[in-house]
Amino acid sequence: MFTLPWKHLYFAGCGGVGMAGLAHLCADAGVRVSGSDAVNSSLLSSLQQRGCRMQVGHARELPPGVDLLIYSAAVPADNPERQDAVRRGIPSCCRGAFLARLAGFYRRVVAVAGSHGKTTTTAMLAHIALQAGINPGYLVGGEVSGWLRSAGAGAGELLITEVDESDGTQALLAATHAVILNIEDDHCWSLGGIEALEQCFVTFARQAGKVFAWQEGNSPRLLAELPQTLLLPPGVHPQLTDLPLPGLHNRRNATMALRVAEELGITTQEAVTALQNFPGVSRRLSVRWQSPSGERVLVEDYAHHPTELRATLAALQERWPGHQLWIIFQPHRYERVKRYAWDFAQILGGVQRVWLVAPFAAWKDDRRLADPEDITRAINLAKPGLAQYISAGVQQIPGLVLPALAESRGRILLAVIGAGDIGKAAGMFAAALQDSCGAAEGCRDASSSRG
Template sequence: MTTLQQTAQKSASATPHIENENKIIHFIGCGGAGMGPLASIMLERGWIVSGSDLCENKITRTLQASGVKFFLGHDMAHLPEHCGLVVYSSAIKSCNPELEAARQRGLRLLRRGEMLAELASSYRRPVAISGSHGKTTITAMLAHIMSKCCNGCGFMFGGKLNHGPSAAAGDGDIFITEADESDGTHALIKPWLGIIPNIEDDHAWSVGGRDKLFDNFRVFGMQSRKIIYVDFPETRTLFFGHPDAIIIPNSTSAYEHPQFTGFLGLNAALAVAAATELGIEIEAARAALDSFPGVTRRMTIHYETPQMMLLEDYAHHPTELKASLDLLRMRYPHHYLRVFFQPHRYARLERYAEGFAEQLRRADSVFIAPVFAAWVESGNQNHETLASATGQHAIAINGNWQQQAALIMQNIPAGKPLLLAVIGAGDLEQVIPHVTAAMSRLTELKLQDN
């Protein structure tokens, strides 16, 4: 029996379920993309919710506005006097004062993924989307379909819709969530329906290696009552023999719709297939998906004129980068493609450096920002080594976001409209306002010249 299976068995037999708690809960690191929606759902379910984080952001401000007591910074005094449950994110170190105080007081502690597994188990039909790429978009698509087609659907995902909430408690029947593989806790979830779009070795370094990562996926899939997966050699092998599996062909034409081309077509096909398993007529599901607003930072257009376009995407793995560039080249074949890329995590860059370089060579010009460290300060590879491996048309740049925006807007060649693609999962979205302002100024100057 694996460690995660033992953890799940122990949790089921010896640990009290969240429904038996005193309904006072504290989140350490509540400003995270995975923590904020959890806090929101627990508040909606009638719990007294508090949380802390080192910085304020949109998530913490939204939580505050909804009634969550928020503390800026971490201090043992932030723990509620009668707290029954403490949830902490993967970013929280063991020496965190709130975590240490919770241990000293003997409070029940759950990692974010453990809390999600318990929350999911409280619904009659939990639906979990796991895999290496596309989880957030598929989860958001399915939640959108179900919200349009029926009442009372619960859901949560780490991204943010362009219009609409990213979490809802629901009525206790259906709960749709993405399940994170980076810490292995997806293997604690036992879905009524599991969805797996793909499996690669991303995050293998954080769970004990490739074999362990793949075994976690196998556990997740095989303990799902039903599964839907895309036909890849890895998924076919891991889920062979599942008694109730739907297999989607690995084709970007799996879903014919002008709004969902390229890899978005596979995402849409999975979401519609899942909706039909949940009882929605296929035509109703497809019609509902027509109004899907999209997820922020996923093929998001921030500025567009006939002469120039600014688009943002979340790709942070070579497979995702390839899919993004394939789609951009297909949609905008006559544009000059300039990519501003930020590597995400030193471990990922080191593992996939050549894969990133291979894909970046497909752009007409490339600018590379410093690595978004994600809690690890340095590595053997950095943005300069990636630029060197990519080739002469790639430049590593430094400076604040305004300075980097000025650099990537220089030397724009004439003759073709510019497509500037800002790509990465770190904090490079902060460059967007500066680039938008620069593009607006250029547009105004051209109008004045005419």
């Protein structure tokens, strides 16, 4: 077991998968861990169950002996815990900055970046390494199906982690192996514009030992001149054409994971075998329920950018070609409505029925930026009556959609899509549909990410 220099770490805002993962990793390494979050959650409970002192609600004072405070993006500077750290002279840093410091204690670091696909690709790489018996440290930004937790310290030799461009902290991390899946304009508003966002990726790449990227999109323009960059021809490895997970994007992610695994010394066959039984990540094409006949299917997905939404719909059509696609989509942040409303409308206009849910604002009051009903209006302008806007809270969504489903005939796939609190509705739909089946033989809650 490797050792870390801290004796007591406090995690403020520890209810998210990234912060909880860091806390678990540090606890694995023998560090005393405590923390808090505004609301209770399964992730907070998982830390409590292993003996970490976690509280619901932020404390006025930090516990004694804390030598570093780590805070999430949802914890502002006027948070009482952060203010107490300032008063007492306790050092503090944000989640991404702490990850960069933590990575420095591993000899090899694989850091996965990109506008899309980094969580799944990180999970695939960690799964391959675990199956190969390497005992890596890993930090996945999503809950991996069937895993006790999505982070672990490992033996201290290899760390596999995703890194975040949204706050620019990926530029702080020096990886031995950097993976850049794609570079688009998502999150550019957080960093001061597209040029600043692109520079964040370039800085991340420049300080890496080796960079893996696809020879497409913006990657050649931004990365080709760096001598450590390996630009791979776009495509799917011939042994990965029939993965359990549907979608070209998943096969591409698996191909990249395979190539990096080979670089780490894992054989091609070991990696392929592991990818064939990869369990998937929660909220990524996750089948939440299906009827005994397979005519009705409920799927949940995290897509919140036009590129992701397009890939998700293509994967659904690939896996369920005979089903109508009924889509419940919640935009994530009004900034994305402002930038991508027309793209969302064009993509959603290709399905059979659409409910557009009021955006998840991500703790910001920026409704002035855009009107989400513009998406609904644009869809209905091309195809009258196809889309309906839901302004009610998430709790009311099933009651507005399920009657239409009950009155319909034929094969229907209902997909709940978005990165915000729409995920709560997916669970409510699964419970309601299961109840509607009653005790019918074979009726099941099919919660999985295997498609």
